[in-house]
Amino acid sequence: xxAATPLPADRPAxxxxxxxxxxxxxxxxxxxxxxxxxxxxxxxxxxxxIVTLIGANGAGKSTLMMTxxxxxxxxxxxxxxxxxxxxxMPTHEIARLNLAQSPEGRRIFPRMTVYENLQMGAAVNGGAxxxxxxxxxxxxxxxLKERLHQRGGTMSGGEQQMLAIARALxxxxxxxxxxxxxxxxxxLVVKQIFSVIKDLNERDxxxxxxxxxxxxxxxxxxxxxxxxxxxxxTMSGTGRQLLDDPSVKAAYLEGGRH
Amino acid sequence: MEVFAQxxxxxxxxxxxxxxxxxxxxxxxxxxxMINFAHGDVFMLSAFIALIAFLILTxxxxxxxxxxxxxxxxxxxxxxxxxxxxxxxxxxxRPLRGSFRLAPLISAIGVSIFLSNFVQVVQGARNKPxxxxxxxxxxxxxxxxxxxxxxxxxxxxxxTTAVLLAGxxxxxxxxxxxxxxxxxxxxxxxxxxxxxxxxxxxxxxxxLGAALAAVAGTLYLLYYGVVSFSDGFVPxxxxxxxxxxxxxxxxxxxxxxxxxxxxxxxFWSAYFSIExxxxxxxxxxxxxxxxxxxxxxxxxxxxxx
Numbered sequence: 001x002x003a004a005t006p007l008p009a010d011r012p013a014x015x016x017x018x019x020x021x022x023x024x025x026x027x028x029x030x031x032x033x034x035x036x037x038x039x040x041x042x043x044x045x046x047x048x049x050i051v052t053l054i055g056a057n058g059a060g061k062s063t064l065m066m067t068x069x070x071x072x073x074x075x076x077x078x079x080x081x082x083x084x085x086x087x088x089m090p091t092h093e094i095a096r097l098n099l100a101q102s103p104e105g106r107r108i109f110p111r112m113t114v115y116e117n118l119q120m121g122a123a124v125n126g127g128a129x130x131x132x133x134x135x136x137x138x139x140x141x142x143x144l145k146e147r148l149h150q151r152g153g154t155m156s157g158g159e160q161q162m163l164a165i166a167r168a169l170x171x172x173x174x175x176x177x178x179x180x181x182x183x184x185x186x187x188l189v190v191k192q193i194f195s196v197i198k199d200l201n202e203r204d205x206x207x208x209x210x211x212x213x214x215x216x217x218x219x220x221x222x223x224x225x226x227x228x229x230x231x232x233x234t235m236s237g238t239g240r241q242l243l244d245d246p247s248v249k250a251a252y253l254e255g256g257r258h
Numbered sequence: 259m260e261v262f263a264q265x266x267x268x269x270x271x272x273x274x275x276x277x278x279x280x281x282x283x284x285x286x287x288x289x290x291x292m293i294n295f296a297h298g299d300v301f302m303l304s305a306f307i308a309l310i311a312f313l314i315l316t317x318x319x320x321x322x323x324x325x326x327x328x329x330x331x332x333x334x335x336x337x338x339x340x341x342x343x344x345x346x347x348x349x350x351x352r353p354l355r356g357s358f359r360l361a362p363l364i365s366a367i368g369v370s371i372f373l374s375n376f377v378q379v380v381q382g383a384r385n386k387p388x389x390x391x392x393x394x395x396x397x398x399x400x401x402x403x404x405x406x407x408x409x410x411x412x413x414x415x416x417x418t419t420a421v422l423l424a425g426x427x428x429x430x431x432x433x434x435x436x437x438x439x440x441x442x443x444x445x446x447x448x449x450x451x452x453x454x455x456x457x458x459x460x461x462x463x464x465x466l467g468a469a470l471a472a473v474a475g476t477l478y479l480l481y482y483g484v485v486s487f488s489d490g491f492v493p494x495x496x497x498x499x500x501x502x503x504x505x506x507x508x509x510x511x512x513x514x515x516x517x518x519x520x521x522x523x524x525f526w527s528a529y530f531s532i533e534x535x536x537x538x539x540x541x542x543x544x545x546x547x548x549x550x551x552x553x554x555x556x557x558x559x560x561x562x563x
Contacts, residue, residue: 069451095453107448109441111557120441123434124453171453 020083022047022175022207023068023099028077030060030067037063039231040077045175050201050208052218052239054252055228061211062104064228065179069094069101081175096124100173104180104211106164110153114144117152117163121170130170137166140196158189165193169200175207176200182214190214194221215252219243227252260404265528266521271412271481273520274419278474279497280504280512281426282467288443288507289463290355295366296346298494299373300468304339304475305485306377309386311335312479316389324391328414328480335472343468344461352457370490378487385484392480415477422473423513426466430509439463443507496523496539503543505556514554518542 021044030038037060045051055061067074068081070091079087086094095101100121109117118137122130138145141162147155152163161181168176178197182190194217200206212218219225219239227235227248235242242248279301286294311334312327321327350369354361392414395407430436441449442459450456478493479485500519504511519539526538546554 071447071450090455091450092453092455095451101451103448103451107445107451109444109448111444112437112440116437116440119434119437120449120452120454123438127434167452 021045022082023209024080025064025068026078026080028064028067028074028079030063030072031075032063032072037072037231038067038074041228041231041233043226043233043236045207045209047174047207048201048205049224050197050210050222052210052212052222052225053228054212054215054218054225054242054248056251057213058230059228060231061228062179063231065101065103065177065209065211068099068177095171098171098173099175099177100168100171101177102161102164102168102179102181106157106160108152108155108160108163108167110151112152113149114152114155114163115148117167118144118170121167124171129172133170133172137169140169140199141166158185161185161189161193165196173206175209177209177211179211180213181210182212182217190217197221215248216243219248260399260401260406261528263398263406264404265524267406267408267412269521269524270517271415271520272524273517274415275474275478275481275516276493276497276500276520277513277516278419278422278470278477279493280500280516281423281509282471283498283501284504284506284509284512285439285463285467287501289439289460290351290362291359292351292362293366293498294351294464294467295363295494296350296369296373297467297471298492298497299370299377299490300339300343300346301471301475301478301493301497302485302487302490303342303373303377304335304468304472305479305489306381306386306475307338307472308332308335308476308479309388309485312388328391328476332473332476335476336469339472339475340465340469343464343471347461347464352460370494374487374490381487383487385486387484388479390483411480415481418473418477419513422470426470427509429466435459435462492536496536499540499543503546503553505550505553508553508555508557511553511555518554 023045025041025043028038028041029036041064043053053061053064063072066072068079070086070089074087077087078085081097081099084097086097109120112120118134119127119130122133143159144162144166147159152160155163165178165181181193185193197208197210198221201208210218210222219242222239225237225239225242226233227242235245235248237245243253279297282297283294286292286297308331311331315321315327315330321330346369350365351362354365392410395409398406398408400406430439438449438454438459439462441452441454442456446456496519497516500515501512502515503518504513504515519542522542523535523539527535
């Protein structure tokens with residue numbers, strides 16, 4: 001395991017060296033019953049960064065995302081967010097700390113309208129500045145604006161993904177966790193979603209932690225990346241370094257430039 | 259024609275009460291996928307609370323106006339029954355969440371037995387009557403010596419039900435609490451990720467269901483004038499049938515189901531034999547479920563993923 005390199009040379013968009021990370025995961029072990037899913041994960045996300053976690057199916061990426069939110073709960077190790085230990089906090093309280101997640105499988109409320117789904121996203125701040133935030137996400141995803149009163153479950157996969165991200169944005173998160181936003185989507189939609197992520201980071205200074213199977217796009221977008229193999233982080237570095245690394249190339253990139 | 263009109267009025271009255279109870283079944287099923295078998299007994303308990311509150315208000319505090327007394331009784335019954343509903347969920351169901359599916363069901367049957375026995379022990383096994391009230395009727399029309407009458411009580415029951423349902427519908431559709439409830443119904447894990455306290459939302463669902471059962475209990479007492487410890491079972495089963503008939507999980511379905519069961523029962527009693535009225539009600543359920551397996555307003559489980 002190579003040491004995490006602090007500042008990437010090619011994307012000087014942030015300057016987080018020396019500060020405590022916004023999110024820090026230390027020695028986290030998670031189990032499903034008796035089966036170990038995370039075998040002691042260490043990982044940092046600094047304010048203003050896009051950090052990506054790549055790895056094969058079943059490596060434990062989504063488990064880590066959910067463990068950060070306390071469901072399942074880490075059996076060992078600690079998770080700190082903005083200086084607070086959130087390892088033992090109930091999920092709904094973590095969600096009220098200004099971090100939001102667009103989880104694996106999107107999890108749109110299928111029998112609620114797009115508008116209601118977005119209202120749910122704003123539940124943590126009680127709908128203050130709802131109109132303003134609604135306008136903002138509709139500007140990011142114009143497709144949603146046309147479908148505001150359609151039920152979430154009747155939309156296409158790409159639209160549901162946009163809604164899942166928009167819903168997470170409604171809480172004005174400081175840290176946005178995105179789990180496989182490109183899964184199963186047409187290349188054009190993937191491109192659109194990745195450009196929105198980039199905008200959110202560059203224009204609004206939002207910190208993004210991105211889990212992806214689509215390693216090429218994710219590493220190109222991210223300041224830093226981690227590689228996960230069966231519950232352990234095996235490699236880390238800047239996006240550029242990982243893209244150029246022969247073993248990453250062989251395992252995650254060859255033939256995978258989709 | 260006269261008989262028909264009269265039975266229509268009676269059926270709608272009875273159906274309103276069933277509908278109010280059915281909402282409690284349907285909401286709890288919607289949110290945690292459990293049939294709360296104790297709900298009928300919560301309804302019975304609320305009728306006793308209403309009875310006691312009514313006697314205290316009229317005999318000891320000397321409130322002379324029946325209308326004022328009834329409004330107060332309803333508020334007291336709703337508050338106390340809601341407290342019972344909350345406690346039952348807390349004590350008997352919440353510890354079993356995450357356990358195997360049948361566990362809370364068995365627990366609910368236990369609560370049901372407990373409640374009816376508890377009331378039997380503290381109130382006695384006999385029917386408890388209320389002093390007659392609101393005996394006035396409005397004669398709508400009279401023909402061949404048969405008067406079609408609408409009693410004040412029936413008006414109160416139907417109007418109260420309609421107003422409460424409208425209010426309740428608004429609550430579920432347009433308030434943050436209602437949205438949180440629907441979110442928990444559709445995806446509890448996601449609701450928690452969005453900052454919704456799932457346990458609290460489930461508690462509130464029980465509280466709301468119990469409060470509506472209390473309204474039904476108070477109206478039942480007003481209508482029939484008597485209540486006994488065993489009165490939870492049959493109305494409970496009927497209301498559950500109504501919820502399934504209307505499509506379990508659907509609020510308008512619960513009310514519609516309640517009205518249908520109430521109407522079938524009254525019409526059957528009037529035109530055929532009163533002994534077989536329950537058979538008629540349950541047969542309708544069987545027939546409807548053959549052709550519409552998810553109930554009249556229930557949603558078939560097809561969704562784009």
